[in-house]
Amino acid sequence: PPHPVRDEELEVLAQLSDLVSGAAEFDITFSDEYIEGSVRGFSRKLMQRLKRGEFPVQDHIDLHGLTRREAETRLRDFLLQAYRLGLRCVLVIHGRGRNSENNIPVLKERLPLWLNRGPIKKIVLAFSTAKPYDGGTGAIYILMKKWSGP
Numbered sequence: 001p002p003h004p005v006r007d008e009e010l011e012v013l014a015q016l017s018d019l020v021s022g023a024a025e026f027d028i029t030f031s032d033e034y035i036e037g038s039v040r041g042f043s044r045k046l047m048q049r050l051k052r053g054e055f056p057v058q059d060h061i062d063l064h065g066l067t068r069r070e071a072e073t074r075l076r077d078f079l080l081q082a083y084r085l086g087l088r089c090v091l092v093i094h095g096r097g098r099n100s101e102n103n104i105p106v107l108k109e110r111l112p113l114w115l116n117r118g119p120i121k122k123i124v125l126a127f128s129t130a131k132p133y134d135g136g137t138g139a140i141y142i143l144m145k146k147w148s149g150p
Helices: 007-021 044-051 068-084 106-115 118-122
Strands: 026-030 035-039 059-062 089-093 124-129 139-144
Touching: 035 044, 035 106, 044 124, 044 139, 059 068, 068 089, 068 106, 068 118, 068 139, 106 118, 106 124, 118 124
Parallel strands: 059 089
Antiparallel strands: 026 035, 035 124, 089 139, 124 139
16 A cells, blocks of 8 residues: 655655746756755856855865754754854765665755755855865755854
8 A cells, every 4th residue: 555655755845846846946956966056146156166166165064874854954053053153165065875775865865955945045045066175976065145143
């Protein structure tokens, strides 16, 4: 018999639908190797700088070995704290999925959804696959808005 769809799966499907229909607030490019996204109207020049790794990475978090739920919670807490500290560019190491079932990068696939919901969506300007020296396809740079106070 078919299994009932979990609430989390329904939420992910709804968000994917929003991305496809254009209702989401991020413009996202995603492939097996590369991921990038930005808020609508984000400067192409700044996006190019982010993709080239030209912004200094001010902090990082490694999500290796975490479950989806743990990773999302830690990412949210990390980004909100970094924003409160006034950091503008951080590195998120999500891994390449080599230790996952069928070598599928589960966390990487979820990142665009996580970055496009809740309080994180209000502080993230853009994200892009990191340069090889910062983790390559197993990591992303995230550029955040300037801290605007409490």
